Amino acid sequence: MEASAPRGNTPSKPPRKHYRVVVDSPLKIGVGLLGCGIVGSSVVRLLDDRRDEIIKRTGLDLEIVSIGVRSVARDRHLDIDPSILTSDAQSVIDNSAVDVIVEVIGGIEPARCLVLDALAAGKPVVTANKELVANHGAELFAAADAAGVDLLFEAAVAGGIPLMRPMRKSLIGESVTRVMGIVNGTTNYILTKMSLEGAGYADALSEAQRLGYAERDPTADVEGFDAGAKAAILATTAFGAHVVAGDVYHEGISTITRVDIDFADRLGYVIKLLAIAERVSSSDENSTVEVAVRVHPTMVPKDHPLASVNDSFNAVFIEGEAVGELMFYGRGAGGMVTASAVLGDLIDAASHRAAGVAGTPLGDLPRALVRPIDDIASAFYIHLEVIDRPGVLATVASIFGDHGVSIRSMEQEGLGDQARIVFITHAGLERDVQSTLSMLRDLDSVRSVLSVLRVIGDDEV
Amino acid sequence: MEASAPRGNTPSKPPRKHYRVVVDSPLKIGVGLLGCGIVGSSVVRLLDDRRDEIIKRTGLDLEIVSIGVRSVARDRHLDIDPSILTSDAQSVIDNSAVDVIVEVIGGIEPARCLVLDALAAGKPVVTANKELVANHGAELFAAADAAGVDLLFEAAVAGGIPLMRPMRKSLIGESVTRVMGIVNGTTNYILTKMSLEGAGYADALSEAQRLGYAERDPTADVEGFDAGAKAAILATTAFGAHVVAGDVYHEGISTITRVDIDFADRLGYVIKLLAIAERVSSSDENSTVEVAVRVHPTMVPKDHPLASVNDSFNAVFIEGEAVGELMFYGRGAGGMVTASAVLGDLIDAASHRAAGVAGTPLGDLPRALVRPIDDIASAFYIHLEVIDRPGVLATVASIFGDHGVSIRSMEQEGLGDQARIVFITHAGLERDVQSTLSMLRDLDSVRSVLSVLRVIGDDEV
Numbered sequence: 001m002e003a004s005a006p007r008g009n010t011p012s013k014p015p016r017k018h019y020r021v022v023v024d025s026p027l028k029i030g031v032g033l034l035g036c037g038i039v040g041s042s043v044v045r046l047l048d049d050r051r052d053e054i055i056k057r058t059g060l061d062l063e064i065v066s067i068g069v070r071s072v073a074r075d076r077h078l079d080i081d082p083s084i085l086t087s088d089a090q091s092v093i094d095n096s097a098v099d100v101i102v103e104v105i106g107g108i109e110p111a112r113c114l115v116l117d118a119l120a121a122g123k124p125v126v127t128a129n130k131e132l133v134a135n136h137g138a139e140l141f142a143a144a145d146a147a148g149v150d151l152l153f154e155a156a157v158a159g160g161i162p163l164m165r166p167m168r169k170s171l172i173g174e175s176v177t178r179v180m181g182i183v184n185g186t187t188n189y190i191l192t193k194m195s196l197e198g199a200g201y202a203d204a205l206s207e208a209q210r211l212g213y214a215e216r217d218p219t220a221d222v223e224g225f226d227a228g229a230k231a232a233i234l235a236t237t238a239f240g241a242h243v244v245a246g247d248v249y250h251e252g253i254s255t256i257t258r259v260d261i262d263f264a265d266r267l268g269y270v271i272k273l274l275a276i277a278e279r280v281s282s283s284d285e286n287s288t289v290e291v292a293v294r295v296h297p298t299m300v301p302k303d304h305p306l307a308s309v310n311d312s313f314n315a316v317f318i319e320g321e322a323v324g325e326l327m328f329y330g331r332g333a334g335g336m337v338t339a340s341a342v343l344g345d346l347i348d349a350a351s352h353r354a355a356g357v358a359g360t361p362l363g364d365l366p367r368a369l370v371r372p373i374d375d376i377a378s379a380f381y382i383h384l385e386v387i388d389r390p391g392v393l394a395t396v397a398s399i400f401g402d403h404g405v406s407i408r409s410m411e412q413e414g415l416g417d418q419a420r421i422v423f424i425t426h427a428g429l430e431r432d433v434q435s436t437l438s439m440l441r442d443l444d445s446v447r448s449v450l451s452v453l454r455v456i457g458d459d460e461v
Numbered sequence: 462m463e464a465s466a467p468r469g470n471t472p473s474k475p476p477r478k479h480y481r482v483v484v485d486s487p488l489k490i491g492v493g494l495l496g497c498g499i500v501g502s503s504v505v506r507l508l509d510d511r512r513d514e515i516i517k518r519t520g521l522d523l524e525i526v527s528i529g530v531r532s533v534a535r536d537r538h539l540d541i542d543p544s545i546l547t548s549d550a551q552s553v554i555d556n557s558a559v560d561v562i563v564e565v566i567g568g569i570e571p572a573r574c575l576v577l578d579a580l581a582a583g584k585p586v587v588t589a590n591k592e593l594v595a596n597h598g599a600e601l602f603a604a605a606d607a608a609g610v611d612l613l614f615e616a617a618v619a620g621g622i623p624l625m626r627p628m629r630k631s632l633i634g635e636s637v638t639r640v641m642g643i644v645n646g647t648t649n650y651i652l653t654k655m656s657l658e659g660a661g662y663a664d665a666l667s668e669a670q671r672l673g674y675a676e677r678d679p680t681a682d683v684e685g686f687d688a689g690a691k692a693a694i695l696a697t698t699a700f701g702a703h704v705v706a707g708d709v710y711h712e713g714i715s716t717i718t719r720v721d722i723d724f725a726d727r728l729g730y731v732i733k734l735l736a737i738a739e740r741v742s743s744s745d746e747n748s749t750v751e752v753a754v755r756v757h758p759t760m761v762p763k764d765h766p767l768a769s770v771n772d773s774f775n776a777v778f779i780e781g782e783a784v785g786e787l788m789f790y791g792r793g794a795g796g797m798v799t800a801s802a803v804l805g806d807l808i809d810a811a812s813h814r815a816a817g818v819a820g821t822p823l824g825d826l827p828r829a830l831v832r833p834i835d836d837i838a839s840a841f842y843i844h845l846e847v848i849d850r851p852g853v854l855a856t857v858a859s860i861f862g863d864h865g866v867s868i869r870s871m872e873q874e875g876l877g878d879q880a881r882i883v884f885i886t887h888a889g890l891e892r893d894v895q896s897t898l899s900m901l902r903d904l905d906s907v908r909s910v911l912s913v914l915r916v917i918g919d920d921e922v
Contacts, residue, residue: 054634154631165627175514308766322621322800324621327789330788340635345631
């Protein structure tokens with residue numbers, strides 16, 4: 001071919017850094033573990049179990065050399081040298097034999113300070129801490145970037161499902177338009193129980209608590225806080241602009257009733273708690289990325305891939321301009337499941353460490369512009385109880401019309417002197433739908449607005 | 462904590478190689494494209510479309526500087542400088558402005574020689590070529606390893622689905638026990654048409670051809686050759702031992718009838734063409750990895766996540782000891798879909814190039830021991846037409862028993878003077894089931910063995 005135009009900053013062939021897989025003399029990588037609860041113990045067990053195979057495959061010998069715990073005395077039923085346990089977490093970071101830090105303490109502090117210290121000390125960090133990443137991601141990413149080391153958090157969203165790495169690496173060139181996830185196993189278990197076994201909400205919740213899927217105080221799960229934090233991380237990763245947990249509008253599932261579940265079924269839907277993150281303005285026009293991020297129970301058409309994600313399974317559905325539709329499915333929680341994700345990150349961080357490079361840094365991301373829920377359009381399912389007399393339907397329908405909310409389908413059912421009307425609307429702005437609902441509630445002929453759910457499907461936009 | 466034991470070969474803190482994302486002066490990476498058909502043109506278009514955004518996110522400016530094509534004259538409707546087209550593919554590799562090679566020619570030669578030349582010249586290669594990787598993977602991986610550069614092939618299996626990177630990176634520490642994939646969109650489209658719309662095989666195939674999902678000569682797809690090549694790549698990646706396309710037992714879907722589809726439906730199954738790769742001996746005991754790899758139409762329980770993967774979609778279901786069940790779902794073919802996967806690899810290879818490192822090399826994998834199909838156990842669905850007279854069922858059942866094939870369920874239906882019997886067996890060795898079938902075929906009372914399909918589900922092992 002013709003000589004190409006001269007290019008000023010063509011990289012000269014760089015000196016090749018390439019460590020070879022040499023099983024006979026593997027490269028030791030010291031791992032410092034912060035926290036040794038369910039996930040931490042599972043990391044210890046899994047690493048113990050897989051250590052030889054990892055040496056064979058990667059030439060890296062990952063050895064846990066220090067574990068920071070609250071109580072050194074507690075019996076963890078682990079086959080470890082007790083002398084590596086310490087209640088001084090800082091000493092794990094300072095230990096010169098520790099090359100990579102795994103943070104599985106959870107919560108904001110002391111995890112945040114410890115992770116920042118580790119990064120500042122030039123040690124890569126693997127964390128499973130969604131709360132930390134969702135609330136302090138910007139600070140942590142900047143610290144990792146400044147130090148030139150990895151900060152990996154595969155386990156923070158959707159547990160064992162490889163999701164962060166595919167999103168950060170495989171899809172980095174893709175124009176992702178929307179991410180929708182079932183990212184909370186507890187609520188998915190409850191909704192599945194209600195949907196497939198006819199359980200009521202309270203019974204399904206009790207069963208989830210009995211099985212250990214739900215906490216004694218289930219608020220964080222059932223009210224959508226947990227999913228909201230994960231939605232923030234998904235949005236940040238998908239759109240390359242910071243979204244924090246506090247940005248995410250969220251509704252939970254505690255008001256979902258058997259009636260809703262049955263109506264959804266009749267209309268060809270299932271109800272799922274979805275975390276939805278959309279890019280609502282093109283980042284090409286200006287440098288600001290505008291996103292809409294929210295968590296709410298959603299009517300999902302039965303033939304949508306998310307509809308058949310049942311029990312405590314998680315799944316994340318991604319839409320991209322070139323790649324089309326993708327879905328990642330698997331277990332979102334559990335000690336060994338989470339440990340599996342941690343181990344993948346740990347090997348990655350260790351490989352980079354061995355080669356003397358960081359991975360692709362998330363770096364200095366801009367802050368996303370987050371569109372308020374009032375300005376987001378959705379299709380809605382609206383269930384009213386009305387007095388059964390002539391003219392009521394016309395009145396109700398005109399209120400929808402007055403607010404510019406267009407009705408896609410309607411079903412009316414008589415119940416003695418009252419009737420129930422179920423509407424599904426075309427996509428309308430939240431503010432318009434809420435004004436509609438507010439006027440409907442004021443009507444004498446409307447006994448109650450029994451439920452309001454957002455709907456995804458063909459006609460959602 | 463206590464000082465840890467001295468460790469001989471602890472890596473000293475390596476000098477950190479960390480290129481920063483500097484949008485104002487991005488690092489140019491010259492891309493050489495080999496082939497410019499549907500996928501190649503899509504790569505040109507997608508890269509053109511995403512170039513600015515990639516600079517923003519990665520600091521890398523990917524520029525296609527040379528394209529090797531068969532005919533320079535052909536109009537490709539691309540917005541490119543015609544001077545970068547050349548019919549001398551070797552010159553693309555030799556071009557000093559080319560830092561990374563993308564091979565989308567397809568087929569074995571000249572792709573194989575060109576890829577080997579590129580690797581020998583120290584240039585990373587991204588390929589979408591399943592045939593090449595499935596037949597010459599060992600040679601290519603060794604060449605990449607020797608040169609210390611990346612050889613990435615995300616697009617070779619399941620098109621746009623990020624699968625190879627998660628398997629190679631996220632799951633490298635995981636003990637994967639089985640991989641089952643719907644990896645051929647053509648056959649999945651045909652089976653979906655038959656299953657959901659009641660089409661016959663011939664009509665469904667014609668429709669697939671009309672829509673461009675199937676080739677004029679559909680043999681490679683419908684007889685399982687394409688899926689077989691992908692199964693070899695999946696097995697190699699999952700189990701870290703070489704399996705080549707020729708190792709893979711395969712049956713196609715051309716003998717599947719409406720009757721099979723209907724029976725499957727009645728029994729709670731759907732029929733899917735699955736590529737199945739299992740690890741059948743633990744690699745812990747000795748260094749040999751034994752695998753069972755095959756492609757065949759399979760009865761999949763309706764509540765299995767693979768059962769609802771319809772139309773031309775692909776999905777790969779992975780079972781691992783720690784992570785449990787995972788599934789990756791998306792489009793398996795199409796120009797832009799494949800280009801999306803190529804672009805992810807290209808950015809990865811370019812980042813490594815910029816940092817002067819290879820990614821995790823697949824390296825010098827051992828050859829897998831491939832278990833012959835005769836020694837693989839499956840549950841079977843067997844559909845017989847028999848003469849309807851007393852004693853026939855007893856005779857038939859005793860033949861199963863004589864061969865150690867145990868029956869899980871049986872259904873008999875009278876059809877005038879003959880009857881149809883449908884058996885589902887427990888897992889039995891292929892050789893025993895085949896001997897059973899051979900004896901059944903010889904029985905006077907058996908009119909015909911209408912169909913034989915393998916079954917997955919609860920009782921498969």
